[in-house]
Structures are given as structure tokens and as C-alpha cells.
Amino acid sequence: MSRFLPFLFVGIALAIWEAAARSGLWSPLLFPSLTRIFKELVLFLSSGTTLLEAWVSLERALGGFALAAVVGILLGIVMGRSRLVAALLDPLFSGTYAVPKLALFPIFIFVFGIGSLSKIALVFLECLYPIVIMTYAGARDVSRALLWSAQNMGASRAAILRRVVIPATTPFIFAGFRVAVPVAMIVVVITEMISSADGLGYLVIYSLASLKTDRMLAVVVVIAVLGYALDKAVVLLRDRLIYWEKLDTYYV
Amino acid sequence: MALAKAGALIAVLLLWQLAALRGLPEYVLSPLQIARFFVQALGSAELYENIAASLGRSLPGFAIGSALGAALGLAAGVARWFDRMLSPAVFLTYPVPKIVMLPIFMIWFGIGDLSKILIIALACFYPVFINAYYGVRQTRTILVWSALGMGASRWEVFRRVVLPSASPMIFASLRVSLALSFIVMFAAEMINARSGLGHMIRIAENSLRFDLMYVSLVAIAILGYAGDRLVRFAHSRLLAWQQPA
Numbered sequence: 101m102s103r104f105l106p107f108l109f110v111g112i113a114l115a116i117w118e119a120a121a122r123s124g125l126w127s128p129l130l131f132p133s134l135t136r137i138f139k140e141l142v143l144f145l146s147s148g149t150t151l152l153e154a155w156v157s158l159e160r161a162l163g164g165f166a167l168a169a170v171v172g173i174l175l176g177i178v179m180g181r182s183r184l185v186a187a188l189l190d191p192l193f194s195g196t197y198a199v200p201k202l203a204l205f206p207i208f209i210f211v212f213g214i215g216s217l218s219k220i221a222l223v224f225l226e227c228l229y230p231i232v233i234m235t236y237a238g239a240r241d242v243s244r245a246l247l248w249s250a251q252n253m254g255a256s257r258a259a260i261l262r263r264v265v266i267p268a269t270t271p272f273i274f275a276g277f278r279v280a281v282p283v284a285m286i287v288v289v290i291t292e293m294i295s296s297a298d299g300l301g302y303l304v305i306y307s308l309a310s311l312k313t314d315r316m317l318a319v320v321v322v323i324a325v326l327g328y329a330l331d332k333a334v335v336l337l338r339d340r341l342i343y344w345e346k347l348d349t350y351y352v
Numbered sequence: 353m354a355l356a357k358a359g360a361l362i363a364v365l366l367l368w369q370l371a372a373l374r375g376l377p378e379y380v381l382s383p384l385q386i387a388r389f390f391v392q393a394l395g396s397a398e399l400y401e402n403i404a405a406s407l408g409r410s411l412p413g414f415a416i417g418s419a420l421g422a423a424l425g426l427a428a429g430v431a432r433w434f435d436r437m438l439s440p441a442v443f444l445t446y447p448v449p450k451i452v453m454l455p456i457f458m459i460w461f462g463i464g465d466l467s468k469i470l471i472i473a474l475a476c477f478y479p480v481f482i483n484a485y486y487g488v489r490q491t492r493t494i495l496v497w498s499a500l501g502m503g504a505s506r507w508e509v510f511r512r513v514v515l516p517s518a519s520p521m522i523f524a525s526l527r528v529s530l531a532l533s534f535i536v537m538f539a540a541e542m543i544n545a546r547s548g549l550g551h552m553i554r555i556a557e558n559s560l561r562f563d564l565m566y567v568s569l570v571a572i573a574i575l576g577y578a579g580d581r582l583v584r585f586a587h588s589r590l591l592a593w594q595q596p597a
Binding site: 110113203211294317323328 | 358379380441450553568569572576
């Protein structure tokens with residue numbers, strides 16, 4: 101019995117959905133049945149044009165995320181190892197941390213145009229914060245004993261960075277990644293919903309506007325699976341790279 | 353140190369202002385212009401109406417989502433059967449961008465405030481649930497054992513041991529979910545609303561009123577910053593016994 105408990109909740113939710121869809125109390129526009137959503141999903145996956153939309157969204161999310169990862173890790177490590185840089189940059193990051201960067205999007209549209217670039221720039225900006233903050237926290241708190249013993253044994257600064265600081269910081273970097281990856285997906289979908297002519301977020305809004313609720317929910321399922329798969333990819337990579345440390349991810 | 357802190361910010365603003373003197377595109381206003389427009393807007397009722405509309409959506413959503421997240425997260429951390437029933441569904445849907453549910457919520461609950469409040473609540477639920485859950489799980493076993501050994505009831509153990517040791521993490525997640533509530537509120541208003549700061553920036557964008565765009569931006573920035581400060585203040589007040597991080 102207890103083995104099925106994890107699926108109980110999901111099963112009940114799906115059963116209620118199907119019952120609501122079949123009861124006829126609501127229009128199928130409100131509750132399209134699971135079979136119809138599934139049909140739309142198959143249609144989505146079998147068509148090249150819709151798969152292309154998914155690729156467009158994925159490209160934007162990964163592009164912005166990759167830029168943020170490179171810049172964020174560099175900034176975070178430099179901030180963690182240099183008190184002067186930390187004193188200069190930390191107020192900038194912590195001061196604007198709680199400000200919704202999404203509000204900059206209209207200005208980004210004017211600066212970078214309405215295409216992919218403005219969206220990638222916003223993804224970059226939103227992903228930068230968690231990565232910088234976590235990397236900074238990790239690089240700052242590298243155990244002194246390890247640094248001192250490496251110095252005593254005659255390691256150069258570059259060797260210390262490569263052999264001590266970076267391995268000690270990697271778990272934190274991945275914690276930052278796990279926050280940043282869903283953020284990248286969120287920002288891409290939101291910006292595509294607000295202003296775009298392509299991508300999954302646009303498909304959601306377009307299906308809604310044409311009252312195709314079943315198609316809209318199929319796209320939602322695709323977005324959900326993508327978000328889940330990206331998170332799983334980060335976890336897999338983390339477990340391969342830092343097998344010596346098991347971490348639960350939560351917000352600090 | 354304090355000088356260096358303010359220094360970076362002042363340097364950025366100075367560079368920006370200098371760049372504006374050299375000539376910037378018309379959609380990038382100088383800091384002084386933005387300040388002047390913002391002070392001007394403070395004198396009109398429009399800004400306050402939009403702020404009130406926005407807060408009327410984000411705060412109830414934040415309160416509902418965080419309260420539910422904390423309650424269910426604590427319950428899942430304490431009760432094993434509840435954990436096994438609910439947690440897989442939560443962790444499975446956690447990396448999914450919740451904003452995609454907005455169109456469905458609009459169909460179910462109408463295009464008014466209710467659908468927006470519920471989508472904000474949904475987004476705020478996850479971080480608080482996860483931190484409350486791990487907060488409970490990280491309670492030191494030895495503390496629970498000693499409390500039980502000294503004859504505390506299960507409720508007393510929860511109230512006096514588990515809850516205090518989970519609360520720092522719950523507060524940490526409240527900062528995240530408050531920031532999230534502003535983001536989702538802004539997004540929902542930009543997608544579909546007749547009032548609020550997100551609506552204001554949309555209108556400004558469409559009519560090329562760059563001044564209004566920056567006024568809305570500054571307003572949301574101040575709200576986000578002030579809200580974050582408030583949560584941190586409440587944290588340090590309520591959990592004064594905790595070592596400052």
C-alpha cells in the first residue's frame with residue numbers, strides 16, 4: 101500500500117480532472133478531458149513547426165543561462181577572494197536583488213529589439229543573481245585550514261584557485277544553478293507571453309486567444325516537462341561532478 | 353568600507369549621468385530626469401492607484417501561498433504518511449514555471465483579480481514549502497530526543513523544538529517568495545490587467561511615454577526593496593536569538 105502512496109495524490113488529482121471533464125457540468129473549454137489534451141500533445145510532438153517553437157524557447161533559456169553562468173561564476177569567485185571587489189559589488193547585487201528585473205523588459209525591447217536578444221538579456225540578468233550570490237558565498241567560506249596548508253606546501257596562487265577554491269565552491273555553484281535554471285524557463289515563458297511571435301509562451305497565449313484550451317494545456321505540459329528535464333540534467337551533472345558531496349537544494 | 357559600498361553605486365549613477373550629457377537614445381533617460389519625473393508622479397493620484405491595485409494582488413497572493421506552503425511543508429516534514437503522499441507531487445512540479453498556469457486560471461476564475469491572486473499564491477507556495485520541509489528535517493535529533501526524554505508531549509516537541517529550528521529557513525524562503533510575488537504580479541499585469549504597475553508600464557510602452565515607463569520601474573523597484581527590508585527586519589526581530597547570518 102505505502103509503495104503506491106506517492107502516486108496517490110497525482111492519481112486522485114487526475115481522476116478528479118477527468119470526472120470534471122466528463123460530468124458535463126462545465127464546458128469542455130474549461131475542462132478539456134485528458135484524452136483530448138493527450139491527442140493535442142501527440143499532434144504537438146509529431147509536427148515539425150511546433151517542435152521548432154520549443155527549440156526557440158529552449159535556445160533563449162539556455163543562451164541566457166550559459167552567459168549568466170560564465171559571468172556569474174567569474175564574478176562570484178573574484179568577489180569571494182577579494183575583499184575590495186566584494187565591497188564594491190556586493191551592495192550593487194544585494195541592493196537590487198529584490199527588485200523585479202522583469203520591469204526592465206520594456207526598456208530591453210527598445211535597446212535590444214523585439215526578437216530573441218531582449219529575452220536572452222533578461223534571462224541573463226535574472227539568472228546572474230542566484231549564481232553570483234551562491235558562488236560568492238561558497239568562495240568566501242573556503243576553509244582557511246585548506247588554504248593555509250596548500251600555501252605551506254608551496255602551491256602557487258593559480259594552483260590554490262584550481263585545486264582548492266574551485267572544488268570547494270562547486271557545490272555552491274550548482275546550488276545557484278538549480279535556482280537559476282527554473283528562473284530561466286520562467287523568464288523565457290513570461291517574455292514570450294508578453295511580446296513575441298514565436299516560442300512556447302507565445303503558443304500558450306495564441307491557443308488561449310483562439311479558445312483552444314486543450315492545445316494550450318498540451319503546451320503547458322510540454323513546458324512543464326522541459327522545466328523538469330532541465331532541472332534533472334543539472335542534478336545529474338552535479339552528482340557526476342561533485343560525487344563527494346550530497347546537497348539538498350533550498351533557498352539561503 | 354562604507355565609502356566603498358556607496359562608492360560603487362554613486363560611480364554608476366555618475367557615469368550614467370555623464371553618458372546622458374554626451375547624448376543617449378531617447379528611451380534611456382538620465383538619473384536626474386528619472387528622479388524629476390518620479391517626484392512629479394508622486395504628486396498625481398494615478399501612481400498611487402496603480403500601486404494600490406498591484407499590492408492588492410501581490411500581498412494576498414503572497415500571504416495565502418506562504419501560509420499554505422509553511423503549513424503543508426511543516427506537516428510533510430513531521431508526518432511521514434503526509435510526506436509520502438504530497439512531497440513527490442510538489443517536488444515533481446517544483447521546476448515547472450508556474451506562470452504558464454495563468455491562462456488556465458483566467459479561464460477558471462475569470463480575468464479579474466482572483467486569477468492573479470491565485471497564480472501569485474501558487475508561485476509563492478513552492479519555496480516556502482520546500483524550506484519548511486527541509487527546516488523540519490534538519491532539526492537535530494538529539495534535541496528532539498532530549499525533549500522527549502524530559503517528558504515533553506509531541507505537541508510540545510513540535511512547538512518548542514521543531515518550529516524554532518525550522519523558522520530561520522522559513523524566513524529565508526519568505527524573502528524569496530516575496531520577491532517572486534512581485535515578479536509574478538508584474539508579469540500577470542503585463543499580460544492582462546486594467547490597473548497596476550505592470551499595466552502602467554505596458555501603456556507607457558505602447559504610447560512611447562518613456563517617463564511613465566521609468567516611473568513605474570522606479571516604483572516597483574522601491575516596493576521590492578522595501579518589502580525585502582521588511583521581511584529581513586521581521587526576521588531579525590522575531591528570531592533575535594539566532595546568530596546573524
